[in-house]
Amino acid sequence: MTVKSRQAENSAATRAALLRIARRFFAERGYADTATEEIVRRARVTRGALYHHFKDKQDLFRAVLHEEQSKVAAKCMEAAAKESDTWRALIAANEAFLEACLDPAVQQIVLIDAPAVLGTEGFRQSDESYYLAGLKAAIEAAIAAGIIEKQPVETLAHMIMGSMNEAARLIAHASDKERARREVSESANRMWNGLRIDTTR
Incomplete structure (x- = not known):
């Protein structure tokens, strides 16, 4: 050497x-x-x-945040990759994200401190860099498969990200986090099912 x-x-x-x-x-x-x-x-x-x-403490925090966000994003992609069905892959990724929100490190670093340390806009940009492209690709695949009605993908992706981030913070701040995670999952499933085209009619 x-x-x-x-x-x-x-x-x-x-x-x-x-x-x-x-x-x-x-x-x-x-x-x-x-x-x-x-x-x-x-x-x-x-x-x-x-x-x-x-450079400083904030720069160190950004590096730690990057590692945490990367791990969560990887878990979402891994969960989706295990499913051969487009719709189930989308739901699996969503569930993997919510499950990750039960990790105390994710709660404190990503959901509680990151918005305060980076600011609202800084956190939003950081968050989008890990999840937005994958979410848009999943929505596009669902539209192509005829599962979701054709619509502006960018708009829908931002709306879903916003709602899921609020849901994640709800879990992080809840006194009963397991219960909050179950309730968020149920509401998220209703949201996704509301987007799904009803093929029985």
Whole structure:
């Protein structure tokens, strides 16, 4: 191994350690009550190492958020990929998203802190970068299959994303999260079924 490759490996390991510790603290304590000094100490790196990889605390949070959002989006895609039917794939992805909302880390980092740290518009843009394209593709597939009536895909996708984000935050803030998740799932299914073309008539 060359000196350069060893340095790159060490740098990657340092970054991974910072992200791992930061995720734990952001999830358990929230953004406001997490100090970068403790992250550095627990990760056993210098403050210089932290600022080599991340501009500031918010930049570190963005990186942690990216990992969380990526994992949730991947779970949705995996759930959809297991279904051969277009409609069931769409519903499976929706259910996977709601199930992910029961994860305390997702609740605190993605649903509670991210809108406050990034601002409403910043969070919306971030959220769309992970889910909007996939949702639009799913809607387009459902329209092509004759399951959903032909309509402006962009508009419908934004409306669904908005409603599901509100539903996700409802789960995150609920005292009984399991119950909230069940109720949201039932309402979401009614919403989706309302979009479905009735082929029995």
